[in-house]
Amino acid sequence: MTAAPDAPPTATVLQGVRPLGADPVDLVLDGGVVTEVAAPGSAARDGARVVDGRGLVALPGLVDLHTHLREPGREDAETVETGSRAAALGGFTAVHAMANTAPVADTAGVVEQVWRLGRAAGWTDVRPVGAVTVGLDGERLAELGAMADSAAAVRVFSDDGRCVHDAVLMRRALEYVRAFDGVVAQHAQEPRLTEGAQMHEGEVSAVLGLRGWPAVAEEAVIARDMLLADHVGSRLHVCHLSTAGSVELVRWGKARGIAVTAEVTPHHLLLTDELVRGYDPVYKVNPPLRTAADVEALREGVADGTIDVVATDHAPHAVEDKDCEWAAAAMGMTGLETALSVVVAALVEPGHLDWAGVARVMSAAPATIGRVEHQGRPLAVGEPANVVLVDPGARRVVEVAAHASRGRNSPFAGLELPGRVVATVLGGHPVVLDGALASPRPDAGRHPGGW
Amino acid sequence: MSSAALRPVMGAPEISRALSRIAHELLERNHGPEGLLLLGIPRRGAPLARRLGERLVAVEPALAGVDPSALTGSLDVTMHRDDLRRHPARAPWPTQVPPGGVDDRVVVLVDDVLSTGRTVRAALDALSDLGRPRAVRLAVLVDRGHRELPIRADHVGKNLPTSSRERVRVLLEETDGSDAVVIEAPEGGEGP
Amino acid sequence: MRHLLSAADLSREQAVHLLDVAEQMAATQQREIKKLPALRGRTVVNLFFEDSTRTRTSFEAAAKRLSADVITFSAKGSSVSKGESLKDTAMTLEAIGADAVVVRHSASGAPHRLATSGWIRAGVLNAGDGTHEHPTQALLDAFTLRRALRGGAGAGTGTDLAGARVVVVGDVLHSRVARSNVLLLHTLGARVTLVAPPTLLPVGVGAWPCEVATDLDAALAGSGGARPDAVMALRVQLERMDAAYFPSAREYSRRYGVDGRRLALLPDHAVLLHPGPMNRGLEISADAADGVRSRIVEQVANGVATRMAALYLMLAGEDAA
Numbered sequence: 001m002t003a004a005p006d007a008p009p010t011a012t013v014l015q016g017v018r019p020l021g022a023d024p025v026d027l028v029l030d031g032g033v034v035t036e037v038a039a040p041g042s043a044a045r046d047g048a049r050v051v052d053g054r055g056l057v058a059l060p061g062l063v064d065l066h067t068h069l070r071e072p073g074r075e076d077a078e079t080v081e082t083g084s085r086a087a088a089l090g091g092f093t094a095v096h097a098m099a100n101t102a103p104v105a106d107t108a109g110v111v112e113q114v115w116r117l118g119r120a121a122g123w124t125d126v127r128p129v130g131a132v133t134v135g136l137d138g139e140r141l142a143e144l145g146a147m148a149d150s151a152a153a154v155r156v157f158s159d160d161g162r163c164v165h166d167a168v169l170m171r172r173a174l175e176y177v178r179a180f181d182g183v184v185a186q187h188a189q190e191p192r193l194t195e196g197a198q199m200h201e202g203e204v205s206a207v208l209g210l211r212g213w214p215a216v217a218e219e220a221v222i223a224r225d226m227l228l229a230d231h232v233g234s235r236l237h238v239c240h241l242s243t244a245g246s247v248e249l250v251r252w253g254k255a256r257g258i259a260v261t262a263e264v265t266p267h268h269l270l271l272t273d274e275l276v277r278g279y280d281p282v283y284k285v286n287p288p289l290r291t292a293a294d295v296e297a298l299r300e301g302v303a304d305g306t307i308d309v310v311a312t313d314h315a316p317h318a319v320e321d322k323d324c325e326w327a328a329a330a331m332g333m334t335g336l337e338t339a340l341s342v343v344v345a346a347l348v349e350p351g352h353l354d355w356a357g358v359a360r361v362m363s364a365a366p367a368t369i370g371r372v373e374h375q376g377r378p379l380a381v382g383e384p385a386n387v388v389l390v391d392p393g394a395r396r397v398v399e400v401a402a403h404a405s406r407g408r409n410s411p412f413a414g415l416e417l418p419g420r421v422v423a424t425v426l427g428g429h430p431v432v433l434d435g436a437l438a439s440p441r442p443d444a445g446r447h448p449g450g451w
Numbered sequence: 452m453s454s455a456a457l458r459p460v461m462g463a464p465e466i467s468r469a470l471s472r473i474a475h476e477l478l479e480r481n482h483g484p485e486g487l488l489l490l491g492i493p494r495r496g497a498p499l500a501r502r503l504g505e506r507l508v509a510v511e512p513a514l515a516g517v518d519p520s521a522l523t524g525s526l527d528v529t530m531h532r533d534d535l536r537r538h539p540a541r542a543p544w545p546t547q548v549p550p551g552g553v554d555d556r557v558v559v560l561v562d563d564v565l566s567t568g569r570t571v572r573a574a575l576d577a578l579s580d581l582g583r584p585r586a587v588r589l590a591v592l593v594d595r596g597h598r599e600l601p602i603r604a605d606h607v608g609k610n611l612p613t614s615s616r617e618r619v620r621v622l623l624e625e626t627d628g629s630d631a632v633v634i635e636a637p638e639g640g641e642g643p
Numbered sequence: 644m645r646h647l648l649s650a651a652d653l654s655r656e657q658a659v660h661l662l663d664v665a666e667q668m669a670a671t672q673q674r675e676i677k678k679l680p681a682l683r684g685r686t687v688v689n690l691f692f693e694d695s696t697r698t699r700t701s702f703e704a705a706a707k708r709l710s711a712d713v714i715t716f717s718a719k720g721s722s723v724s725k726g727e728s729l730k731d732t733a734m735t736l737e738a739i740g741a742d743a744v745v746v747r748h749s750a751s752g753a754p755h756r757l758a759t760s761g762w763i764r765a766g767v768l769n770a771g772d773g774t775h776e777h778p779t780q781a782l783l784d785a786f787t788l789r790r791a792l793r794g795g796a797g798a799g800t801g802t803d804l805a806g807a808r809v810v811v812v813g814d815v816l817h818s819r820v821a822r823s824n825v826l827l828l829h830t831l832g833a834r835v836t837l838v839a840p841p842t843l844l845p846v847g848v849g850a851w852p853c854e855v856a857t858d859l860d861a862a863l864a865g866s867g868g869a870r871p872d873a874v875m876a877l878r879v880q881l882e883r884m885d886a887a888y889f890p891s892a893r894e895y896s897r898r899y900g901v902d903g904r905r906l907a908l909l910p911d912h913a914v915l916l917h918p919g920p921m922n923r924g925l926e927i928s929a930d931a932a933d934g935v936r937s938r939i940v941e942q943v944a945n946g947v948a949t950r951m952a953a954l955y956l957m958l959a960g961e962d963a964a
Contacts, residue, residue, distance in 0.1 A: 201846050205847060206848055206850070209775030209776065212845070212847075279751075279755045320728065323728070323760075326750060328729070328750065531679075535960070540955060540956045543667040576680065581676070
């Protein structure tokens, strides 16, 4: 196959890359799949794009189980286009777009719209999450089946930002989504215990005079939900665990054989409530930053497999929603463009995870939980060509102004973090090269699965 | 520190004689002790005022048995200074005026060193916030010149011509442990 | 002193110095002409997002007696209540040329935000933020205590409160006064015991530099025979009852109200403080509030002198501190 002289190459050779940190190989990608894994320097393709990947670690494209793209409704904070760009730069070849948009993604119409916007953007595979209840109001089930059957093929349902606190409703949701192999991703937050809550309840909140957010408000819901899932024989996914107690509960649930999976955000793996002392709302997030002991427990939870997934909870906000006093500020932090670096800092460098572990918690496990075909697969012949190349030795200072996300609310701004995404390949097409956006996938829409 | 050379110009006996002379001058000028009120400008003007008060009581028969504290007090000028903004915020000193206040008294402002006149200007402002004296006079232990305002002293312990690079320091028993007046010159000799 | 955001900003030396300056300020307030020229040409903005006539008036009097130009910016009826952001309000004040902003806000940390966000260059003085702190209240309380325990006006100059025992009783959880007092009184060497029903103590209070108790009578009886030198009753809002912090006003005042009987447990020299406004019959009885131990009216007068000292130390010196 020979391309015309000025036509873009269809094949890509990733030269000398180290799959999951192992010995160097050449990866040949063609037609959207991995066609060859060869000894370094041996693979050659006429007319193929060659990427010098010497020294870089190759991982399957990252899959974010928890992203807020804000469109429709808050396009001033983020759009599917800008969020997708941020995802690609962060090494994500798939993101799950949360349902708390305006209108809420609680109908087939809204999820299909988001899915189409994602395909049109072409930077990453946008997988809409459907709301569990109408309007996230926690009163009536949304049309979960319709969303599952739509072009968006929704498999993850969540009222994220709100908790499905009604036990009966939660039970029904857990049961109902079994019909199409869906999963309920619960934002575990007992609402009465967290009325007006501003930060983790503990020594720091006592000093700062900010209404406390007790760990028990998260843990009690996780315990209840696991028992419910066990009772009805459904799988349960717990969003953004933030406390040591939550880790312990999930560990117990898994030991008991409950089909529970759990996620943690990069920021909960690195930051603590001590940062709130300056009252800078960039550190205001839901669930709140906890203590150093919680951070340690979360890291251990990832290391021993209790926590399945690291997901960003990328939550961009308009500048004015953070440029204010703490109580008035919106909750959330951006994360897509820093997630991998934070995982390297919090989990790889301290020895909790190797690169295979990173691939597991940031690609394979989230793809499995979200039932995302063609993602999170091994880097082997015949597998989909979703690849991210990481320079493990690079260190960079996080510059928020350079982020593709519209959100400027990164808690990591100014921090020097290890690891840098050099290239992201989506379905065989390099969307990021040399650490910068290259071009969106031109054949978007050709694959019904969206990859 | 060797960066400054100290040159003593008055000792305890000279200071004592100067104060005694000023006390006599005050009585002479005022035709007696009637209405006299000595207000020292903190920090070192305050003990000087006190000493002058004691001398008045000692030499003036009309004041026999009078408590010197009825004639003396202190007047803080910190908040009236025109250079307040040029330094870190300074703590004000106490202002103490004997019962009866300053109205219709002959107030003698007492300070250790008269130089630019700015402290005295501030003192005149501070004084007017306390009331309306019949007259105001100024007594200083040392007049070193370099006036920047049209102010002169009525009573001077010693005129001390100095270079602007030199500092005149008055040390008193009450504040510094012993009495002395010294000139502090920066190392490297006199200025032009 | 660039800003005064928290009582924790003050070292022992700074706190004693501020109290000493307040003594000098108090002395000037006995004169016929109370006005001092120290802050002539300086502009102090009172930015009150929360109604508080007493605190606002106290700061206004303090700034005016130091000859500052005072601009009062009340949230009520202004653009602030129409949704203008703290940032835009701050930038308006910057444009006006404020040298210091005295801010009262319902959000904890709002003064901190004003001071550190780069919106304004003015010094920021926290006049009470949410349930965080109220440092000038603690300073005036310390001033009142020092006078009471050291023998009156001026007598305590240069001293701290080493060895003094202070019981603070009431709604600690929601009290900015309690937080500032614990920090400042501890800095000054006093031993503080907080007394409250467990529902009105914050989780994490164990890390504060004080003792914590739930039995007022036991706290007043003292430990090892050392009885308190002062009792401070905190305001309790009746709405707390609806949120199940305590069952009834009657039960609260029975267990935690300061009354004549409880004051009689104290040594003769002990005094009673209250930051005001009082709920007579709830946290404090009328006979206690009006009794001989009460220093509540003095606190108000001392508030002006203390705030004069704070404004003076913030603004009288050179700009670059």
